[in-house]
Amino acid sequence: MNYNFRFNALLPYTGEILRGVGLTLQLTLLTAVIGLAIGLFVALASSSERAALRVPARIYVEAIRNTPLLVQLFLVFFGLPSLGIRLDASVAAMVGLSINVGAYAGEILRAGFQSVRSSQVEAGRSLGLTAGQTFRHVVLFPAIKAIYPALASQFVLLLLATSVVSSIGAADLFHQAAFIDSRTYRSFESYALITLAYLILTLAFRALLSAIYWLVFVRRSRP
Amino acid sequence: MIREFSPADVVYMLAAARWTVALALFAMVGGGLIGMLVAVLRIVAFRPANWVARAYINLIQGTPLLGQLFVFFFGLPLLGIQVGAWEAAALSLSIYASAFFAEIWRGSLQSVSPRQWEAGAALGLTYVQRLTHVVLPQAVRIAVPPTVGFLMQLVKDTSLTALIGFIELTRASQIISAATFAPLPVYGTAAAIYFVICFSLSRLSQRLEKRSHAAR
Numbered sequence: 001m002n003y004n005f006r007f008n009a010l011l012p013y014t015g016e017i018l019r020g021v022g023l024t025l026q027l028t029l030l031t032a033v034i035g036l037a038i039g040l041f042v043a044l045a046s047s048s049e050r051a052a053l054r055v056p057a058r059i060y061v062e063a064i065r066n067t068p069l070l071v072q073l074f075l076v077f078f079g080l081p082s083l084g085i086r087l088d089a090s091v092a093a094m095v096g097l098s099i100n101v102g103a104y105a106g107e108i109l110r111a112g113f114q115s116v117r118s119s120q121v122e123a124g125r126s127l128g129l130t131a132g133q134t135f136r137h138v139v140l141f142p143a144i145k146a147i148y149p150a151l152a153s154q155f156v157l158l159l160l161a162t163s164v165v166s167s168i169g170a171a172d173l174f175h176q177a178a179f180i181d182s183r184t185y186r187s188f189e190s191y192a193l194i195t196l197a198y199l200i201l202t203l204a205f206r207a208l209l210s211a212i213y214w215l216v217f218v219r220r221s222r223p
Numbered sequence: 224m225i226r227e228f229s230p231a232d233v234v235y236m237l238a239a240a241r242w243t244v245a246l247a248l249f250a251m252v253g254g255g256l257i258g259m260l261v262a263v264l265r266i267v268a269f270r271p272a273n274w275v276a277r278a279y280i281n282l283i284q285g286t287p288l289l290g291q292l293f294v295f296f297f298g299l300p301l302l303g304i305q306v307g308a309w310e311a312a313a314l315s316l317s318i319y320a321s322a323f324f325a326e327i328w329r330g331s332l333q334s335v336s337p338r339q340w341e342a343g344a345a346l347g348l349t350y351v352q353r354l355t356h357v358v359l360p361q362a363v364r365i366a367v368p369p370t371v372g373f374l375m376q377l378v379k380d381t382s383l384t385a386l387i388g389f390i391e392l393t394r395a396s397q398i399i400s401a402a403t404f405a406p407l408p409v410y411g412t413a414a415a416i417y418f419v420i421c422f423s424l425s426r427l428s429q430r431l432e433k434r435s436h437a438a439r
Contacts, residue, residue: 003301066375066421067414068382070393075414078406163287167386174289187297195290202285 007189013180017197020173024201027172028159031094035101035158036151042106047113057106064103070164072096077168093165093172101158108150112143145217152209159205160198173197228405233412239395240416246391247378249313254320254377261325266332276325283322289383291315296387308389316381323373331366332358368432375424379417392416 010017045057064072076099077092087095116139124134144151163174177194181187264276283291296311306314335358343353385394396413400406 062422063414063418066379066425067417068379068393070382070385071396071410071414071417074393074396074400074406075410078400079410080407082405082407160285160287163289164383166289174287177290177293188294188301191290191293191297195286195294198287198290199282199285203281 005189006186007193009184009186010180010189010193013176013183016176016179017173017194020171020176020194021197021201023171024159024162024173027094027097027162027165027170028155028205031097031101031162032155032158034094034098035105038098038102039105039107039109042102043109043113046106046110061103061106064100065107069096069100069161070167072100073164073168089165089168089170092168093162093170097158097162097165100161101154104154105151108147108154109143111150112147113139115146116143148213148217152206152213155209156202156206159202163198173201225404226402228399228403228408232399232403232409235399236392236395236409236412236416239390240392240420242389242391243378243381243393243417244420246309246312246316246381246384246389247374250316250320250377250381251374253313253317254324257317257321258324258328261321262328262332265325265329280322280325283319284326288315288319288380289386291319292383292387308384308387311387312381312384312389316377316384319380320373320377323376324370327369327373328362328366331362331369334365335361364435368428368435371424371428371431375421375428378420378424382417 042057042061045053046061048054048057073093073096076096077087077089080087080092120138120142121134124138125131129137162172165172166175166178169175174194177190180194181190184190261276261279264272265280267273292311292315295315296306296308299306299311299314339357339361340353343357348356381391382393384391385397388394390398392413396409400409403409
């Protein structure tokens with residue numbers, strides 16, 4: 001092997017990399033929140049007794065979970081304009097990712113709600129809580145505690161999956177790899193560095209998510 | 224020249240979908256072999272081996288597959304190995320899959336109660352006999368549904384290889400979409416083909432899971 005690795009050729013682009021980190025984190029957090037909101041609706045709809053709510057929710061979840069994110073993004077970014085809906089690359093990225101996460105979060109939340117036994121709900125109602133109060137205090141909090149680990153690893157997967165949006169031209173961390181590559185012609189170094197940057201992001205994100213779990217669930221449940 | 228999106232294009236896409244399936248199967252076999260090794264390294268009673276295996280799993284699961292694809296695509300030629308898109312795709316998907324298989328199988332092995340090992344020892348079985356006759360049959364039963372479930376994940380992940388230029392279903396769709404300017408029906412068709420493959424696999428995984436519960 002007679003290739004000279006020149007990672008220092010990438011040094012002038014530190015600013016671009018940091019900007020990419022910021023964009024990727026923004027995209028991850030925003031789509032996680034929107035996806036969670038979609039997921040909550042989907043979970044409630046798919047455990048509903050009314051078929052008019054349940055069936056569309058199931059179709060949505062199965063359609064999203066059984067097709068690749070990349071094709072979903074292509075449909076949103078390249079497909080929707082022929083229906084007259086023209087979205088900016090970054091908006092299309094957000095819409096596509098949110099729809100994607102919504103389905104996965106919906107499935108996780110549904111499993112969580114089902115893990116709370118119906119006798120618990122009846123107990124809550126017989127204590128005089130309203131349906132809304134029972135849902136909030138008896139179902140939601142324990143359910144979220146039970147599914148938090150699954151949800152957390154879904155969000156870590158989301159952070160990694162955001163790299164795909166670079167393929168429709170949205171600016172994120174992975175997009176910077178292509179940009180730096182085009183400026184320096186150091187393909188391997190650019191992609192290796194950006195890939196390792198994701199590793200640091202994931203490790204930090206995982207640590208943050210565990211810290212939140214500890215703060216919200218472990219400390220609170222202590223007497 | 225812009226032409227219509229025709230049935231011939233659907234046939235072309237179905238033909239390309241064979242490469243999607245081939246790539247997923249290759250990654251399953253390749254990833255399965257590496258994954259088995261990593262799973263063993265992860266649980267043997269030798270700390271440094273555990274650390275190496277954990278570092279490997281964290282590295283692979285902590286970086287995007289897209290990044291791994293590009294690193295292999297540009298990195299292997301630097302080692303003097305000339306690779307095309309297929310080789311880079313097959314290798315990186317195998318490595319990617321191996322980290323997940325290792326974790327799935329480690330979990331399955333460890334979910335067999337340690338008492339089973341003790342019971343085997345009490346019956347006078349050797350270590351290998353205990354492994355092959357007592358623990359593995361139970362672990363395999365637990366491992367099959369999530370393994371099939373991950374295979375479906377793998378089919379979806381092969382779509383990313385389109386971005387390094389490997390012609391599978393997604394790349395074929397891009398090509399046809401560029402020729403016909405009909406992205407909605409083209410990508411819709413691609414999504415439908417993926418759906419048929421993945422939905423069958425996820426149903427299979429669910430049925431296997433039900434059966435393994437019934438057997439217990």
